[in-house]
Amino acid sequence: MRSKREILRIIFVYIFYIILVTWVQFMWPDMGMVKMIKPDLQLVLTLISAYLFGFRDGVVVGICCGILRDCISARYLGTGLLLLFLCGVFASFFMRKRFTNNLVTIFLLTFVITLIVETVIFIIQIAILRRPDLVAWSISIIDIFAARILPQILINIVATIPIYLLLRNFGPYPRRQQKEAMKPQQIEDVML
Amino acid sequence: MAIKQKNRFLIGLGIFIIILGIIAWGLIPNSLLNRLTVGFSAVQQPLKEGVDNVSDSGVGFFQAIFNGMAIREENQALRDENTQLHQRIKTLEAENLKYQELKQAVHIKERYEGYEVLHASVMSRSFGNIFDMFSINRGGEDGLSEDPSISYAVVDANMNLVGRLAQINAKGTKVLPLYSEGFTVIGKVNKPDGAVFRVHGDLSLSQDNLCMIEGVHVDAELNPGDEVVTDGSGGLFPAGIAIGTVLTVEEQGGQRVATLEPNVLISDISDVFILVGKPYEDQFEEDRVDRDSPEEDSEDSTEEKTQTDDEEAETVEENVGEIDAAENTDEQTEAETGGEDTTEGDTENSDSEAEE
Numbered sequence: 233m234r235s236k237r238e239i240l241r242i243i244f245v246y247i248f249y250i251i252l253v254t255w256v257q258f259m260w261p262d263m264g265m266v267k268m269i270k271p272d273l274q275l276v277l278t279l280i281s282a283y284l285f286g287f288r289d290g291v292v293v294g295i296c297c298g299i300l301r302d303c304i305s306a307r308y309l310g311t312g313l314l315l316l317f318l319c320g321v322f323a324s325f326f327m328r329k330r331f332t333n334n335l336v337t338i339f340l341l342t343f344v345i346t347l348i349v350e351t352v353i354f355i356i357q358i359a360i361l362r363r364p365d366l367v368a369w370s371i372s373i374i375d376i377f378a379a380r381i382l383p384q385i386l387i388n389i390v391a392t393i394p395i396y397l398l399l400r401n402f403g404p405y406p407r408r409q410q411k412e413a414m415k416p417q418q419i420e421d422v423m424l
Numbered sequence: 425m426a427i428k429q430k431n432r433f434l435i436g437l438g439i440f441i442i443i444l445g446i447i448a449w450g451l452i453p454n455s456l457l458n459r460l461t462v463g464f465s466a467v468q469q470p471l472k473e474g475v476d477n478v479s480d481s482g483v484g485f486f487q488a489i490f491n492g493m494a495i496r497e498e499n500q501a502l503r504d505e506n507t508q509l510h511q512r513i514k515t516l517e518a519e520n521l522k523y524q525e526l527k528q529a530v531h532i533k534e535r536y537e538g539y540e541v542l543h544a545s546v547m548s549r550s551f552g553n554i555f556d557m558f559s560i561n562r563g564g565e566d567g568l569s570e571d572p573s574i575s576y577a578v579v580d581a582n583m584n585l586v587g588r589l590a591q592i593n594a595k596g597t598k599v600l601p602l603y604s605e606g607f608t609v610i611g612k613v614n615k616p617d618g619a620v621f622r623v624h625g626d627l628s629l630s631q632d633n634l635c636m637i638e639g640v641h642v643d644a645e646l647n648p649g650d651e652v653v654t655d656g657s658g659g660l661f662p663a664g665i666a667i668g669t670v671l672t673v674e675e676q677g678g679q680r681v682a683t684l685e686p687n688v689l690i691s692d693i694s695d696v697f698i699l700v701g702k703p704y705e706d707q708f709e710e711d712r713v714d715r716d717s718p719e720e721d722s723e724d725s726t727e728e729k730t731q732t733d734d735e736e737a738e739t740v741e742e743n744v745g746e747i748d749a750a751e752n753t754d755e756q757t758e759a760e761t762g763g764e765d766t767t768e769g770d771t772e773n774s775d776s777e778a779e780e
Contacts, residue, residue, distance in 0.1 A: 287436075303464040354553075
């Protein structure tokens, strides 16, 4: 059972990180941005919090980030919410029983989920927003992968490092609790 | 453990269904959900301004500490520049007066007459793919209609097309940039009888800040480097707003397809201007007045023209009379002069010539 202080810490730290990450992503001037691509910090925060701290944290962070994303820049309300919620759910189940919580695993997680997300968004854009008869599939998919998906994956992986370090060292849970959570079979008891 | 897994699955499924419901609800025009985002805009604006103020203050403080000497020198240079600018302002004021006189003289029509220009600051940047809209700090409270069927053109400080308003709330609005899918405008080459075509955002080109040009007539002249402006048909965008420059022209499947490089780079924009057209009722009223007034004007102008013609005719008659009188005077003078210098025979000859 958590103390009131611990619960407050979790809430305030998450609120701080969610607002910070959203502000950096959407309100920071686009200096140094290459080809309109910048790191999806909200996605990375959701993935890492879900992977490190479990299902509940991932879902809550994903929903909060998704709501903010929808309010700021989504064409259709709820799309960002659904996207980040599913990412949080998926990341909380991702290879938990096979790997330990190290940075390489999180890189892999970021790679896989960014690939899935960008591919799904591309398909949605093709299906809804663009006339299929004009699509040269063989060329477009390769072009899109080289021009957008691959750079987005690389940038997200780079963005993983600072967010991972922040959540591990200055995150919602003290380091002691995290170490205990690393032990197999105890993770559910500690985090949930 | 199995129970927890099952609970998680049920919770996740429940949330998933709720989110699907939210998406469906959000697709309904003017739904309550869309109006709920107004509150977010109300929070976002002061937050952004506060952060900007804090960052400006912080930057200013550290600059004052570390760059004191540089600031002093810069201050001196700015004073000198200020003096020069004062002088230049005076010169420009004098030139402006001349320009106003010229403008009145040749009746230059205002470029976007009938449109009110509304300034707005960019509150958030676009993120790309389907989250490509950016928000600005103007909304229904500033006179913009929140009716989803009404939109407005957005331009930058140099009157280059930026996009159009997409979701208007009371305090904030989202802007759909011109290179996004779903954005379409009728453009034309900025030449007399220039080709007219459709300019729209494209998925594969948006990464490079480019737009697609389609619907180009086979015989139309379209070359790389051509300047493209809005055609004005459709009613949303007034004619003559600069869009960009044609980059490439290709043939694809029997159709001419071109790419366009917009003049504006969305990521660099911090301020935009909304072109607010007059409401339809006002336009209708003005059109009606215009339709009525030309007849009166034409009658007046006809009378005036008639008067002018009469005056001109009188003037012409007077002038003709003066010219005739002058010619007669000259003839008389010549005759008198000739009478003094010539002999009687010559005088008879001249008389006979005069009779002839």
